[in-house]
Amino acid sequence: MTHLTRRKLFTLAAGAGTLAVAANLPRTANATPEEAQKAISEFTGGKEPQSGKITLTAPEIAENGNTVPISISVESEMTGDDFVESVTLMAEGNPNPEVATFLFTPLSGRAEATTRIRLAKTQNVVAVAKMSDGSVYSDRKEVKVTIGGCGG
Amino acid sequence: MKRLSALAFILALPTAALAAEVAPGEVSFDGMAVSEPVAKSAGDPEAGREVFVDRGLGNCLACHQNSEIENAQFPGNVGPSMDGVASRWEPGQLRAIIVNAKEIFGPDTIMPGFYTLDVGVDVAEDRKGETILSAQQVEDVVAYLATLEQESAQ
Amino acid sequence: MKKTAILLTGVVTLTTLALAPRVLADPVDEALTIDGQEIITTAPAPTEPEGHPFDEVRSGWLYREPDTRSMEADSFENPGMLAVERGEEIWNTAEGEAGQSCASCHEDASEFLKGVGASYPKWDEASGKPINIELFINKHREEKMGAEAYKFDEDAQKDLTAFIKNQSLGIPVEIDLSEGDMMSWWEEGKERYYLRTGQLNLSCATCHEQNNGRYIRADHLSQGNTNGFPTYRLKQGALVSLHNRFRGCIRDTRAEFPDAFSDELMALEVYTAWRGGGLSVETPAVRQ
Amino acid sequence: MAAPRIRVKVPSSASAGEVITIKTLISHEMESGQRKDKDGNTIPREIINNFTCEFNGTKVFECQLDPAISSNPYFEFYAKVPESGTFKFTWQDDNGETYTEEKDIEVS
Numbered sequence: 191m192t193h194l195t196r197r198k199l200f201t202l203a204a205g206a207g208t209l210a211v212a213a214n215l216p217r218t219a220n221a222t223p224e225e226a227q228k229a230i231s232e233f234t235g236g237k238e239p240q241s242g243k244i245t246l247t248a249p250e251i252a253e254n255g256n257t258v259p260i261s262i263s264v265e266s267e268m269t270g271d272d273f274v275e276s277v278t279l280m281a282e283g284n285p286n287p288e289v290a291t292f293l294f295t296p297l298s299g300r301a302e303a304t305t306r307i308r309l310a311k312t313q314n315v316v317a318v319a320k321m322s323d324g325s326v327y328s329d330r331k332e333v334k335v336t337i338g339g340c341g342g
Numbered sequence: 343m344k345r346l347s348a349l350a351f352i353l354a355l356p357t358a359a360l361a362a363e364v365a366p367g368e369v370s371f372d373g374m375a376v377s378e379p380v381a382k383s384a385g386d387p388e389a390g391r392e393v394f395v396d397r398g399l400g401n402c403l404a405c406h407q408n409s410e411i412e413n414a415q416f417p418g419n420v421g422p423s424m425d426g427v428a429s430r431w432e433p434g435q436l437r438a439i440i441v442n443a444k445e446i447f448g449p450d451t452i453m454p455g456f457y458t459l460d461v462g463v464d465v466a467e468d469r470k471g472e473t474i475l476s477a478q479q480v481e482d483v484v485a486y487l488a489t490l491e492q493e494s495a496q
Numbered sequence: 497m498k499k500t501a502i503l504l505t506g507v508v509t510l511t512t513l514a515l516a517p518r519v520l521a522d523p524v525d526e527a528l529t530i531d532g533q534e535i536i537t538t539a540p541a542p543t544e545p546e547g548h549p550f551d552e553v554r555s556g557w558l559y560r561e562p563d564t565r566s567m568e569a570d571s572f573e574n575p576g577m578l579a580v581e582r583g584e585e586i587w588n589t590a591e592g593e594a595g596q597s598c599a600s601c602h603e604d605a606s607e608f609l610k611g612v613g614a615s616y617p618k619w620d621e622a623s624g625k626p627i628n629i630e631l632f633i634n635k636h637r638e639e640k641m642g643a644e645a646y647k648f649d650e651d652a653q654k655d656l657t658a659f660i661k662n663q664s665l666g667i668p669v670e671i672d673l674s675e676g677d678m679m680s681w682w683e684e685g686k687e688r689y690y691l692r693t694g695q696l697n698l699s700c701a702t703c704h705e706q707n708n709g710r711y712i713r714a715d716h717l718s719q720g721n722t723n724g725f726p727t728y729r730l731k732q733g734a735l736v737s738l739h740n741r742f743r744g745c746i747r748d749t750r751a752e753f754p755d756a757f758s759d760e761l762m763a764l765e766v767y768t769a770w771r772g773g774g775l776s777v778e779t780p781a782v783r784q
Numbered sequence: 785m786a787a788p789r790i791r792v793k794v795p796s797s798a799s800a801g802e803v804i805t806i807k808t809l810i811s812h813e814m815e816s817g818q819r820k821d822k823d824g825n826t827i828p829r830e831i832i833n834n835f836t837c838e839f840n841g842t843k844v845f846e847c848q849l850d851p852a853i854s855s856n857p858y859f860e861f862y863a864k865v866p867e868s869g870t871f872k873f874t875w876q877d878d879n880g881e882t883y884t885e886e887k888d889i890e891v892s
Contacts, residue, residue, distance in 0.1 A: 296864070308852045337713045465694055733854060
């Protein structure tokens with residue numbers, strides 16, 4: 191039964207591919223929150239992030255997981271020795287948790303950035319900020335990724 | 343309790359009378375119902391639940407909300423909610439709707455016929471002569487829906 | 497006994513719903529302006545010929561989530577504009593044996609093309625059929641430029657079509673059904689619109705007319721208007737042409753689907769363009 | 785694949801020390817390396833893996849991209865402009881190519 195199901199799904203997917211560029215969504219096995227945690231830990235050098243200072247803005251519902259707008263914003267003067275060095279974005283349910291890392295400088299003026307990301311399914315997205323004094327902060331949002339109609 | 347035993351009776355009765363699988367074109371509609379099961383074996387509610395959710399099989403959530411399925415994401419609302427559906431329809435009626443909803447609701451309904459060859463034009467080559475669900479899957483879904491009593495809706 | 501009574505009530509209700517097309521519609525009530533150009537996203541439905549199922553036609557933009565809507569509202573953020581820019585380059589590039597570009601004959605694109613994208617499909621006397629922008633481009637490539645016709649959905653075809661339509665941004669769609677034999681194509685298209693196809697036994701109307709405003713899974717069913725094509729779809733991360741979308745929808749009913757620009761789909765384009773008459777051209781619209 | 789198209793939005797003028805908004809868009813499929821073709825073979829990864837913005841030779845902003853960034857990568861970020869000068873934007877492709885764009889700004 192499982193076999194049959196997969197075959198049918200595959201047929202549908204193959205059909206879609208002939209008509210348009212098939213969705214570039216990750217289809218392989220997904221990462222776990224633990225793997226994302228490990229990647230975050232590598233980014234922070236083992237430091238446990240605090241909450242506050244960083245805000246992750248993401249849609250509650252993403253109409254298509256292939257293109258999800260995401261913004262990060264960190265409270266900081268961005269002058270002298272008080273600035274945000276970098277912010278990393280992780281997706282807990284993607285095949286690989288890494289999404290992007292933003293590097294800021296005093297010339298950035300503001301530690302804010304917006305981009306568009308791919309999410310394989312409904313999951314948590316995590317943003318972690320590394321400050322120039324070595325402290326780390328994080329924020330997390332769940333994004334519900336919609337499931338399409340009859341054709342997927 | 344009373345309802346449950348009545349339900350068990352309804353489900354058990356045809357089981358006893360099982361003979362052979364009914365071909366898609368041979369299903370007989372008895373008013374608003376298909377009283378006789380279409381498959382040889384009795385429906386399995388667990389398997390029916392799978393068919394209900396599976397996007398390649400019933401894909402019922404595409405159109406029907408159903409609170410019994412936890413974490414069901416983005417159920418559609420083209421059709422009515424399945425909460426308490428067994429309190430509104432008898433198994434024979436549910437079977438009739440699944441086999442070919444157009445026999446029950448008329449030709450304009452959006453609901454596909456899941457066990458009929460009376461379908462649209464230009465059917466895809468790999469689907470020709472096939473029904474969306476097998477006879478057994480129809481019985482499984484009927485058995486599953488029959489468990490969705492009003493009380494189970496939360 | 498009791499169940500039968502409820503059942504009958506159910507049947508009556510459902511039948512009533514099926515007969516009344518505008519049952520449930522919760523698109524947003526919001527204005528759209530792109531680069532200072534006001535976009536008409538709701539308009540009174542065309543009255544000629546008679547028989548439009550809606551009183552008001554609505555842009556698919558109104559059915560989308562806020563993020564998708566804002567991606568279209570800011571032309572810089574709209575990735576479909578990358579294709580429009582490529583299309584402009586193509587417009588100005590000489591190709592073929594005649595060494596001509598579109599611009600060689602039609603100098604001022606923005607003036608010449610104003611409104612063109614809003615008026616297709618148009619009757620083509622030479623072929624005795626309606627043609628759309630894609631076919632018009634191919635005709636000119638072959639006849640005037642001595643260049644090869646574009647293959648269906650090659651990037652250049654989508655880019656140039658998007659550029660041409662984008663020059664009519666904001667202009668209401670209005671096609672001329674009085675020319676040639678357009679009306680019989682309209683009739684054919686209408687028939688196709690209501691034709692149920694495939695194992696799922698669905699027509700265009702089943703979703704976009706009878707269930708417009710409802711959801712199939714997370715798909716908020718729009719009226720299926722064509723004023724935004726070619727459209728940037730988030731799903732493909734690329735421009736999607738109208739005939740690609742037609743074919744995709746028919747395929748999803750689990751049916752064999754007609755060739756792009758076949759008579760069936762050209763008739764459907766005539767009919768659907770008419771259905772969305774009065775709405776602004778939005779190309780390149782952004783959809784899920 | 786045709787050479788990517790780039791769109792950059794930078795104000796043409798600003799006052800000294802002002803923080804301005806910059807938007808960039810580049811056409812790129814961002815092939816994730818996780819898709820299969822119709823014969824079942826994995827399509828090799830080819831993405832833009834790095835994006836930088838410099839002002840008069842000094843780094844303003846950088847992004848390291850993974851395959852989870854959508855096709856046609858879009859960035860919106862800020863820059864503090866101390867003086868008149870030139871912004872330089874650089875995208876680095878997996879295939880070894882780099883794509884650049886420059887924009888001048890007048891600071892009063």
